[in-house]
Amino acid sequence: MVGERIRSSIIEGALPPGSQLHEVELAASFGVSRGPVREALQRLIQEGLLRSEAHRGVFVPVMSDDDIVDIYVAREALETAAVRRITGTSRSASAYKSLDKVVRGMETAEKAGDWTSVASRDLDFHTALVAAAESTRLERMFTTVISETRLCLRVLTSAPDARDDLVQEHRDISEMIRADDTVGAIAVLTKHFDDAVVTLRSRLGAEAAG
Known part of the structure; x- marks a missing residue:
């Protein structure tokens, strides 16, 4: 559920390219612990819908x-x-x-x-x-x-x-x-x-x- 909602927000533009995603904020907004959010973010990173940047965090990709x-x-x-x-x-x-x-x-x-x-x-x-x-x-x-x-x-x-x-x-x-x-x-x-x-x-x- 968490992954699908984040995916929809990215594809529909609610989370535009360059947006940074924070585990704590997402967990609070979904009313879940950080574990499911972390798993969802990792899955979306594997799909290419998010990018993880060392020492910076997780972002919606900006396509070049x-x-x-x-x-x-x-x-x-x-x-x-x-x-x-x-x-x-x-x-x-x-x-x-x-x-x-x-x-x-x-x-x-x-x-x-x-x-x-x-x-x-x-x-x-x-x-x-x-x-x-x-x-x-x-x-x-x-x-x-x-x-x-x-x-x-x-x-x-x-x-x-x-x-x-x-x-x-x-x-x-x-x-x-x-x-x-x-x-x-x-x-x-x-x-x-x-x-x-x-x-x-x-x-x-x-x-x-x-």
Whole structure:
């Protein structure tokens, strides 16, 4: 419970980048001892949603250009592996079913101009993609980078016009997986990540300048 509440506060922006978290204050606010708070902070540090700095304390990360590039390098490696494990196997049909459901949700949110939901469904899509590979190790590694991605995507929610091809890219990936087109799916996935990095770095620079 403590971990989920802190996680939500970070992702929703109640605890902005650079915020310092204190065990004593958190324990008092949640009405618990310091033990559960300490465990929750350690778990969130492992997920990448918090950073521990020696002799200073625990902070919400401030994402840099290098962080964004590194996160997407890791995601590309993991999700490319997932696509290869899915396509050309019996997993592709069930994978398409799961991915198509998410894409339809994205399309509905896009038509409504609900870009926060579009961003949320974006993460659901990639989570479903990795889950469809049926690899516990891929999923375990993916948990960390998708948590860090949540911090990155908060930069995009205020710029719906920045990725007007976002939903179509997800539709293309799901359809190529349905067709067992490994090369095509990976090509679109790579472009999707490259575009995301360009957009995120641009928005990060704009925020810093502003």
